[in-house]
Amino acid sequence: MKALRYILLRLLGTLPVLIGVTLFTFLAIQFVPGDPVRIMTHGRLGDAEVEAIYERLGMNRPLAVQYGSFLVNAATGDLGESIIQNAPVADLVAEKVTPTLWLLGMGTLLSVLIALPLALFAAARPDSAFDHAVRAAGMLGFAMPPFWIGLLLIVTFGLELGWLPISGFGAGWWGHVVHMILPGLTIAFFLAPILVQSLRASLLDALAADHIEVARARGIPEWRIYLKHALRNALLPTLTVLAVNVSWLVSGAVVIESVFALPGLGSLLVRSVGYRDYPLIQGLALVFAVIVVAINLVADLSYGLVDRRVLRKLP
């Protein structure tokens, strides 16, 4: 019950964030040089015709009125019409959001699955050969640019071995899973090393705590001390690191989307900015903000699962 109230309160608290993000985007695009109508028509229209189009789109109203009507419409799920693509922004976004969410999900899942055992083994024997090998491999993966890793994976697993599809989103949920393995791995190549470093350091910190020695003194087996007491204490900082990085990936995965020809939000964003498609940019900014806020809400709720004191302390 407390958790439910907590979620509701948190959702209420995200409203100012969403308004802030959209307001900032709205003002920012006004100051960017370039004009969508002239870009689209390659400058072949006269000033009067351009004015007429603006009049029809409602873009020559006062800024406050424009922003106000955007907010009112957004609240009802209407994000306006794309200038360039002649379709509702909401439909365009809805079509592209699924591949992006799959990519984020798969990338996060693979990163955690790879990072967790590596960090656990590395921190169990700090300064061992394994520990150093994990760190060196992590540096290598982290240092290579994602598009390069993506290409390497495509060449190796797609073209040479022929095991996995190399582009597109696939059909059906199993098709999506198979198609997301290589893009997800590309994300894992730089996200997993970050997680390993964070979790390894937190584990070593946690193992140095007094209560670990007390647990040893009361006879608790070492594996249990490690997995129950040290890991539980070490997970919180790593969760934060994970949430920050996945939030960044929401828009940062554009490169990966384009390497694997994924019809995601990233490519839509790049195109909309190129054409100064104001309504689409505005709508995408709102959707990105909603996704980031949702990721952080999930992270906050996970804190409560890992450290139940968080839930206990709720008002």
Added chain:
Amino acid sequence: MNGASPLLEIEDLSVVFHTRSGPVLANDGVSLTLRAGETLGIVGESGSGKSVFCRAILGLAKGEVRARRMAFDGRDIAAMSRSEKQALRGRGIAMVFQSPMSSLDPVWTIGDQLVETVRHHKGLDRAGARRAAIALLDRVGIQSAARRLDDYPHQWSGGMLQRAVIALALAGEPRLMLADEPTTALDVTIQDQILALLTELQRETGMALVLVSHDLGVIAETVDRVAVMYAGRIVETASVRHLFERPAHPYTVGLLGSMVGAAGQGERLRPIPGQPPDLHHLGTGCAFAPRCSRAGDDCHRAVPRIDPAAAHDAACLFPMEAER
């Protein structure tokens, strides 16, 4: 040795920490015997090796541990396997630590940790372990234990937490309890309660108790026998009464003289002159010699060994009173 073998026999225990600035001899030739049910105090300044000694017995010392003999209940600890040593912890020998605030895992409830410990030692099911956990908290004087079992450590005061830590130590029904400065982090009023609880539990269960403290006053009211440690060595062992009435080692005399209450009304306390020695650079001689007014040339060369079985003995060439 009168008949029964002692509960704990330590002969010539040394613990060396290999640090960047060279080896540090934290314990040097410590010998000690303890009978079942006996209470022993170990007193000394901070850094004298008291805590290291306790951890070495439990197999938890970080440094290199060597001993001629280290036996618990007649079984050689040094020859034990890793899992045998682990089985000894909590069941044979339990330990209570200095800082109750950090002795419990903050992300698990006190009940979780008690149940975990009880299940490990007794193999009870969850419900049975929960009942046992409540009984343990009850026994260490926690009011309405059943209701407070699901509290987190940060919800309890230091004194209550130390009671919980003692309950954890009791869970395996140990035959020896090591208490390392158990009251140092607590308020003075709470200190007496915890000491009284330890004494009461020791009498009830008949377990042996080693109480480590820098405070001779704490030691005096709790235990029968005292070992005085200085710079990693035991310099004097005696019954509490003998130690206070006829201290033999000049360091013990200094320690007694610097106690509040030892000096008469209106008199100043008499601190021991000089500083505790640097454990990096200990010679073969008596570590206290540089601070000792009675020291002769021989003191800087060699130090007599203490007889762990003797009723009263001091590692001193020129003891205050002829004892033997």
